[in-house]
Amino acid sequence: MTSQENNAELLAALMRQEELLKQLVAAINKPKLGLHSEAGSCKIYCNRHNGSLWYTLSNGEPSAIAQTALTGYLREIKFEKCERRGKEVYKLLATILADRTYILESGHDTHFAKGLLAAITLLTPQQLYSPVTIQPQPGTDESVLFCRVWIGSELVMANYNEQTDWRETSKQAIAVTKAANEIVF
Numbered sequence: 001m002t003s004q005e006n007n008a009e010l011l012a013a014l015m016r017q018e019e020l021l022k023q024l025v026a027a028i029n030k031p032k033l034g035l036h037s038e039a040g041s042c043k044i045y046c047n048r049h050n051g052s053l054w055y056t057l058s059n060g061e062p063s064a065i066a067q068t069a070l071t072g073y074l075r076e077i078k079f080e081k082c083e084r085r086g087k088e089v090y091k092l093l094a095t096i097l098a099d100r101t102y103i104l105e106s107g108h109d110t111h112f113a114k115g116l117l118a119a120i121t122l123l124t125p126q127q128l129y130s131p132v133t134i135q136p137q138p139g140t141d142e143s144v145l146f147c148r149v150w151i152g153s154e155l156v157m158a159n160y161n162e163q164t165d166w167r168e169t170s171k172q173a174i175a176v177t178k179a180a181n182e183i184v185f
Contacts (some may be wrong), residue, residue, distance in 0.1 A: 041101040044070070046112045046136055048145050053136035054104075069135040069150075072098030074128055077120065077177045079108055079170070092116070096134065104134065106147075112136065114166070115147035118158035120173035127151055128180035 044065065046054045052064035076095040081088060090108040094116060095101060106112040116134070133150035149156045160169075 041095075041103050043103045043105055046104050046106040046145060046147070047110065048138065048143055053138060053145060069133050070096055070098065070102060070104070071131050071133040072096040072102065074120070074132050074177055075101075075181055077117070077170075077174050094134070096132075098131075106145075109166070110145065111139065112145045112147040114160050114164070114169075115158060116149060117166070117169050117173045118160045118164070119147070119149035119156040120176055121169055122156055122158055123151065123176055125176055125180035128177060 042056060044054050044056055045062075050062035050064070052062075053068075054065050055062045056065065057063070073096065074094065075097050076093075078093050080091050080093055082091055083089070092104075092106050092108050092110075092113040094104040094106075096104065104116075106116070130151060135148040135150065137146040137148050138144070139146055149158070
């Protein structure tokens, strides 16, 4: 067999593999069929204001989330200006794709937001091809909520302090997330 024939066979095998990967991604991204209660996204509020670590709102009423972690693909990190309790505030929104789309919301300058941003800056876009696990962690003060980020079984050890440049940290976390999602999807 000539080198040219070997190259042709290799190219054909790679093309078959690429087609199978496209089919796999399409199957993963298909919506659920039939009856279910998971239309749209689910916003999760990450703070301790309502007696739990995180909660959802249903008809304006908080509903505690009993699960202690959320695992999925980090799709987006962004900041949004909104109004809460009659004041204009900035919120960090992290979009996680799992069994449905989850949007984690936290104050932009909370320990939860800082922990999430600091951890994501330590990751590469390639690491974000795998699911991440977000785990709210209560502080000793009843109003403090930290964020732990896991890649597989490895905790991402992210430190921060008063000297941390949060504008730069935010830009880096957004860039890593964006790069990961531009390459994969």
